[in-house]
Amino acid sequence: MIEIRGVTKKFTGREGGDVHALKDVNLTVGDNEFLTVLGPSGCGKTTLLRAIAGLIGWEEGDIVVDGESVRRPGPDRAMVFQNFALLPWATVLDNVAFGLELRGESRAVRHAKARELIELVGLGGFESRLPGELSGGMQQRVGLARALAVEPNVLLMDEPFGALDEQTRRILQEELLSIWERRRLTVVFITHSMEEAVLLGDRVVLMSPRPGRIAEIVPVDIPRPRSADVGGLEQSPEFTAITSRLWESLRTMHPDHRTSARAAATQEVAG
Numbered sequence: 001m002i003e004i005r006g007v008t009k010k011f012t013g014r015e016g017g018d019v020h021a022l023k024d025v026n027l028t029v030g031d032n033e034f035l036t037v038l039g040p041s042g043c044g045k046t047t048l049l050r051a052i053a054g055l056i057g058w059e060e061g062d063i064v065v066d067g068e069s070v071r072r073p074g075p076d077r078a079m080v081f082q083n084f085a086l087l088p089w090a091t092v093l094d095n096v097a098f099g100l101e102l103r104g105e106s107r108a109v110r111h112a113k114a115r116e117l118i119e120l121v122g123l124g125g126f127e128s129r130l131p132g133e134l135s136g137g138m139q140q141r142v143g144l145a146r147a148l149a150v151e152p153n154v155l156l157m158d159e160p161f162g163a164l165d166e167q168t169r170r171i172l173q174e175e176l177l178s179i180w181e182r183r184r185l186t187v188v189f190i191t192h193s194m195e196e197a198v199l200l201g202d203r204v205v206l207m208s209p210r211p212g213r214i215a216e217i218v219p220v221d222i223p224r225p226r227s228a229d230v231g232g233l234e235q236s237p238e239f240t241a242i243t244s245r246l247w248e249s250l251r252t253m254h255p256d257h258r259t260s261a262r263a264a265a266t267q268e269v270a271g
């Protein structure tokens with residue numbers, strides 16, 4: 001379980017003032033829950049994820065994962081990045097085995113475990129390729145296998161499919177769902193896509209910017225397993241109802257929305 005209690009995080013902006021990336025964020029993510037996080041650019045999604053990962057600190061509040069306060073990164077929490085972040089000089093096998101090497105596992109154990117995960121993500125036969133020889137979708141499969149290799153309780157995914165084309169994205173969504181349905185772990189998944197948020201999530205967290213806060217939490221009451229018919233699911237009335245509801249909230253936060261544009265202009269004049 002992840003418990004985020006009153007977390008506030010500020011950065012120093014370019015002009016020297018404070019940027020409130022997170023303000024009093026409170027959120028609990030249940031064991032084996034798939035939580036998706038949606039919100040306009042700059043609302044603090046990545047900051048929240050990096051805080052849970054222990055990659056950055058914060059000024060106020062506490063983040064507790066399975067009863068322990070987060071102070072630094074740990075193998076209980078694995079990250080998957082939008083830009084894959086693979087080691088370009090290392091083979092698929094070595095990339096996937098990397099976390100196990102850091103943990104001091106023997107070569108035989110590392111390789112056996114890595115091969116199993118490479119099979120799981122559908123990359124069997126590509127063990128000795130370098131990342132540069134793979135498509136974006138295949139590279140992200142490696143990213144996913146590498147994250148799963150350390151057997152984390154929590155998978156933190158920062159727009160992992162954002163750089164992929166529509167078809168590849170769809171296939172990887174289905175595969176991620178199918179892996180999660182079998183392995184069950186707690187997932188926090190950031191996305192810019194309302195459809196992706198609903199398709200994958202048990203709940204969708206909507207964040208609003210300046211300061212970054214949780215604006216709304218929308219439950220997704222669509223039965224699982226969902227991996228078998230992702231296309232059909234997107235046509236269902238339940239799916240459309242939830243995405244419409246999300247859009248109602250998101251459009252008012254968008255910088256081009258009339259009311260928010262007027263508010264920004266007023267602020268500028270006042271400031």
Ligand SMILES: Nc1ncnc2c1ncn2[C@@H]1O[C@H](COP(=O)(O)OP(=O)(O)OP(=O)(O)O)[C@@H](O)[C@H]1O
Pocket residue numbers: 011012013019020021039040041042043044045046047048212
């Ligand atoms: N290292 C940093 N130094 C200064 N400001 C930062 C830093 N990291 C983030 N910020 C600011 O904090 C706010 C939240 O950023 P964050 O990257 O968490 O947003 P986001 O919701 O993930 O955005 P996007 O959807 O565009 O990825 C933004 O205003 C951003 O400019």
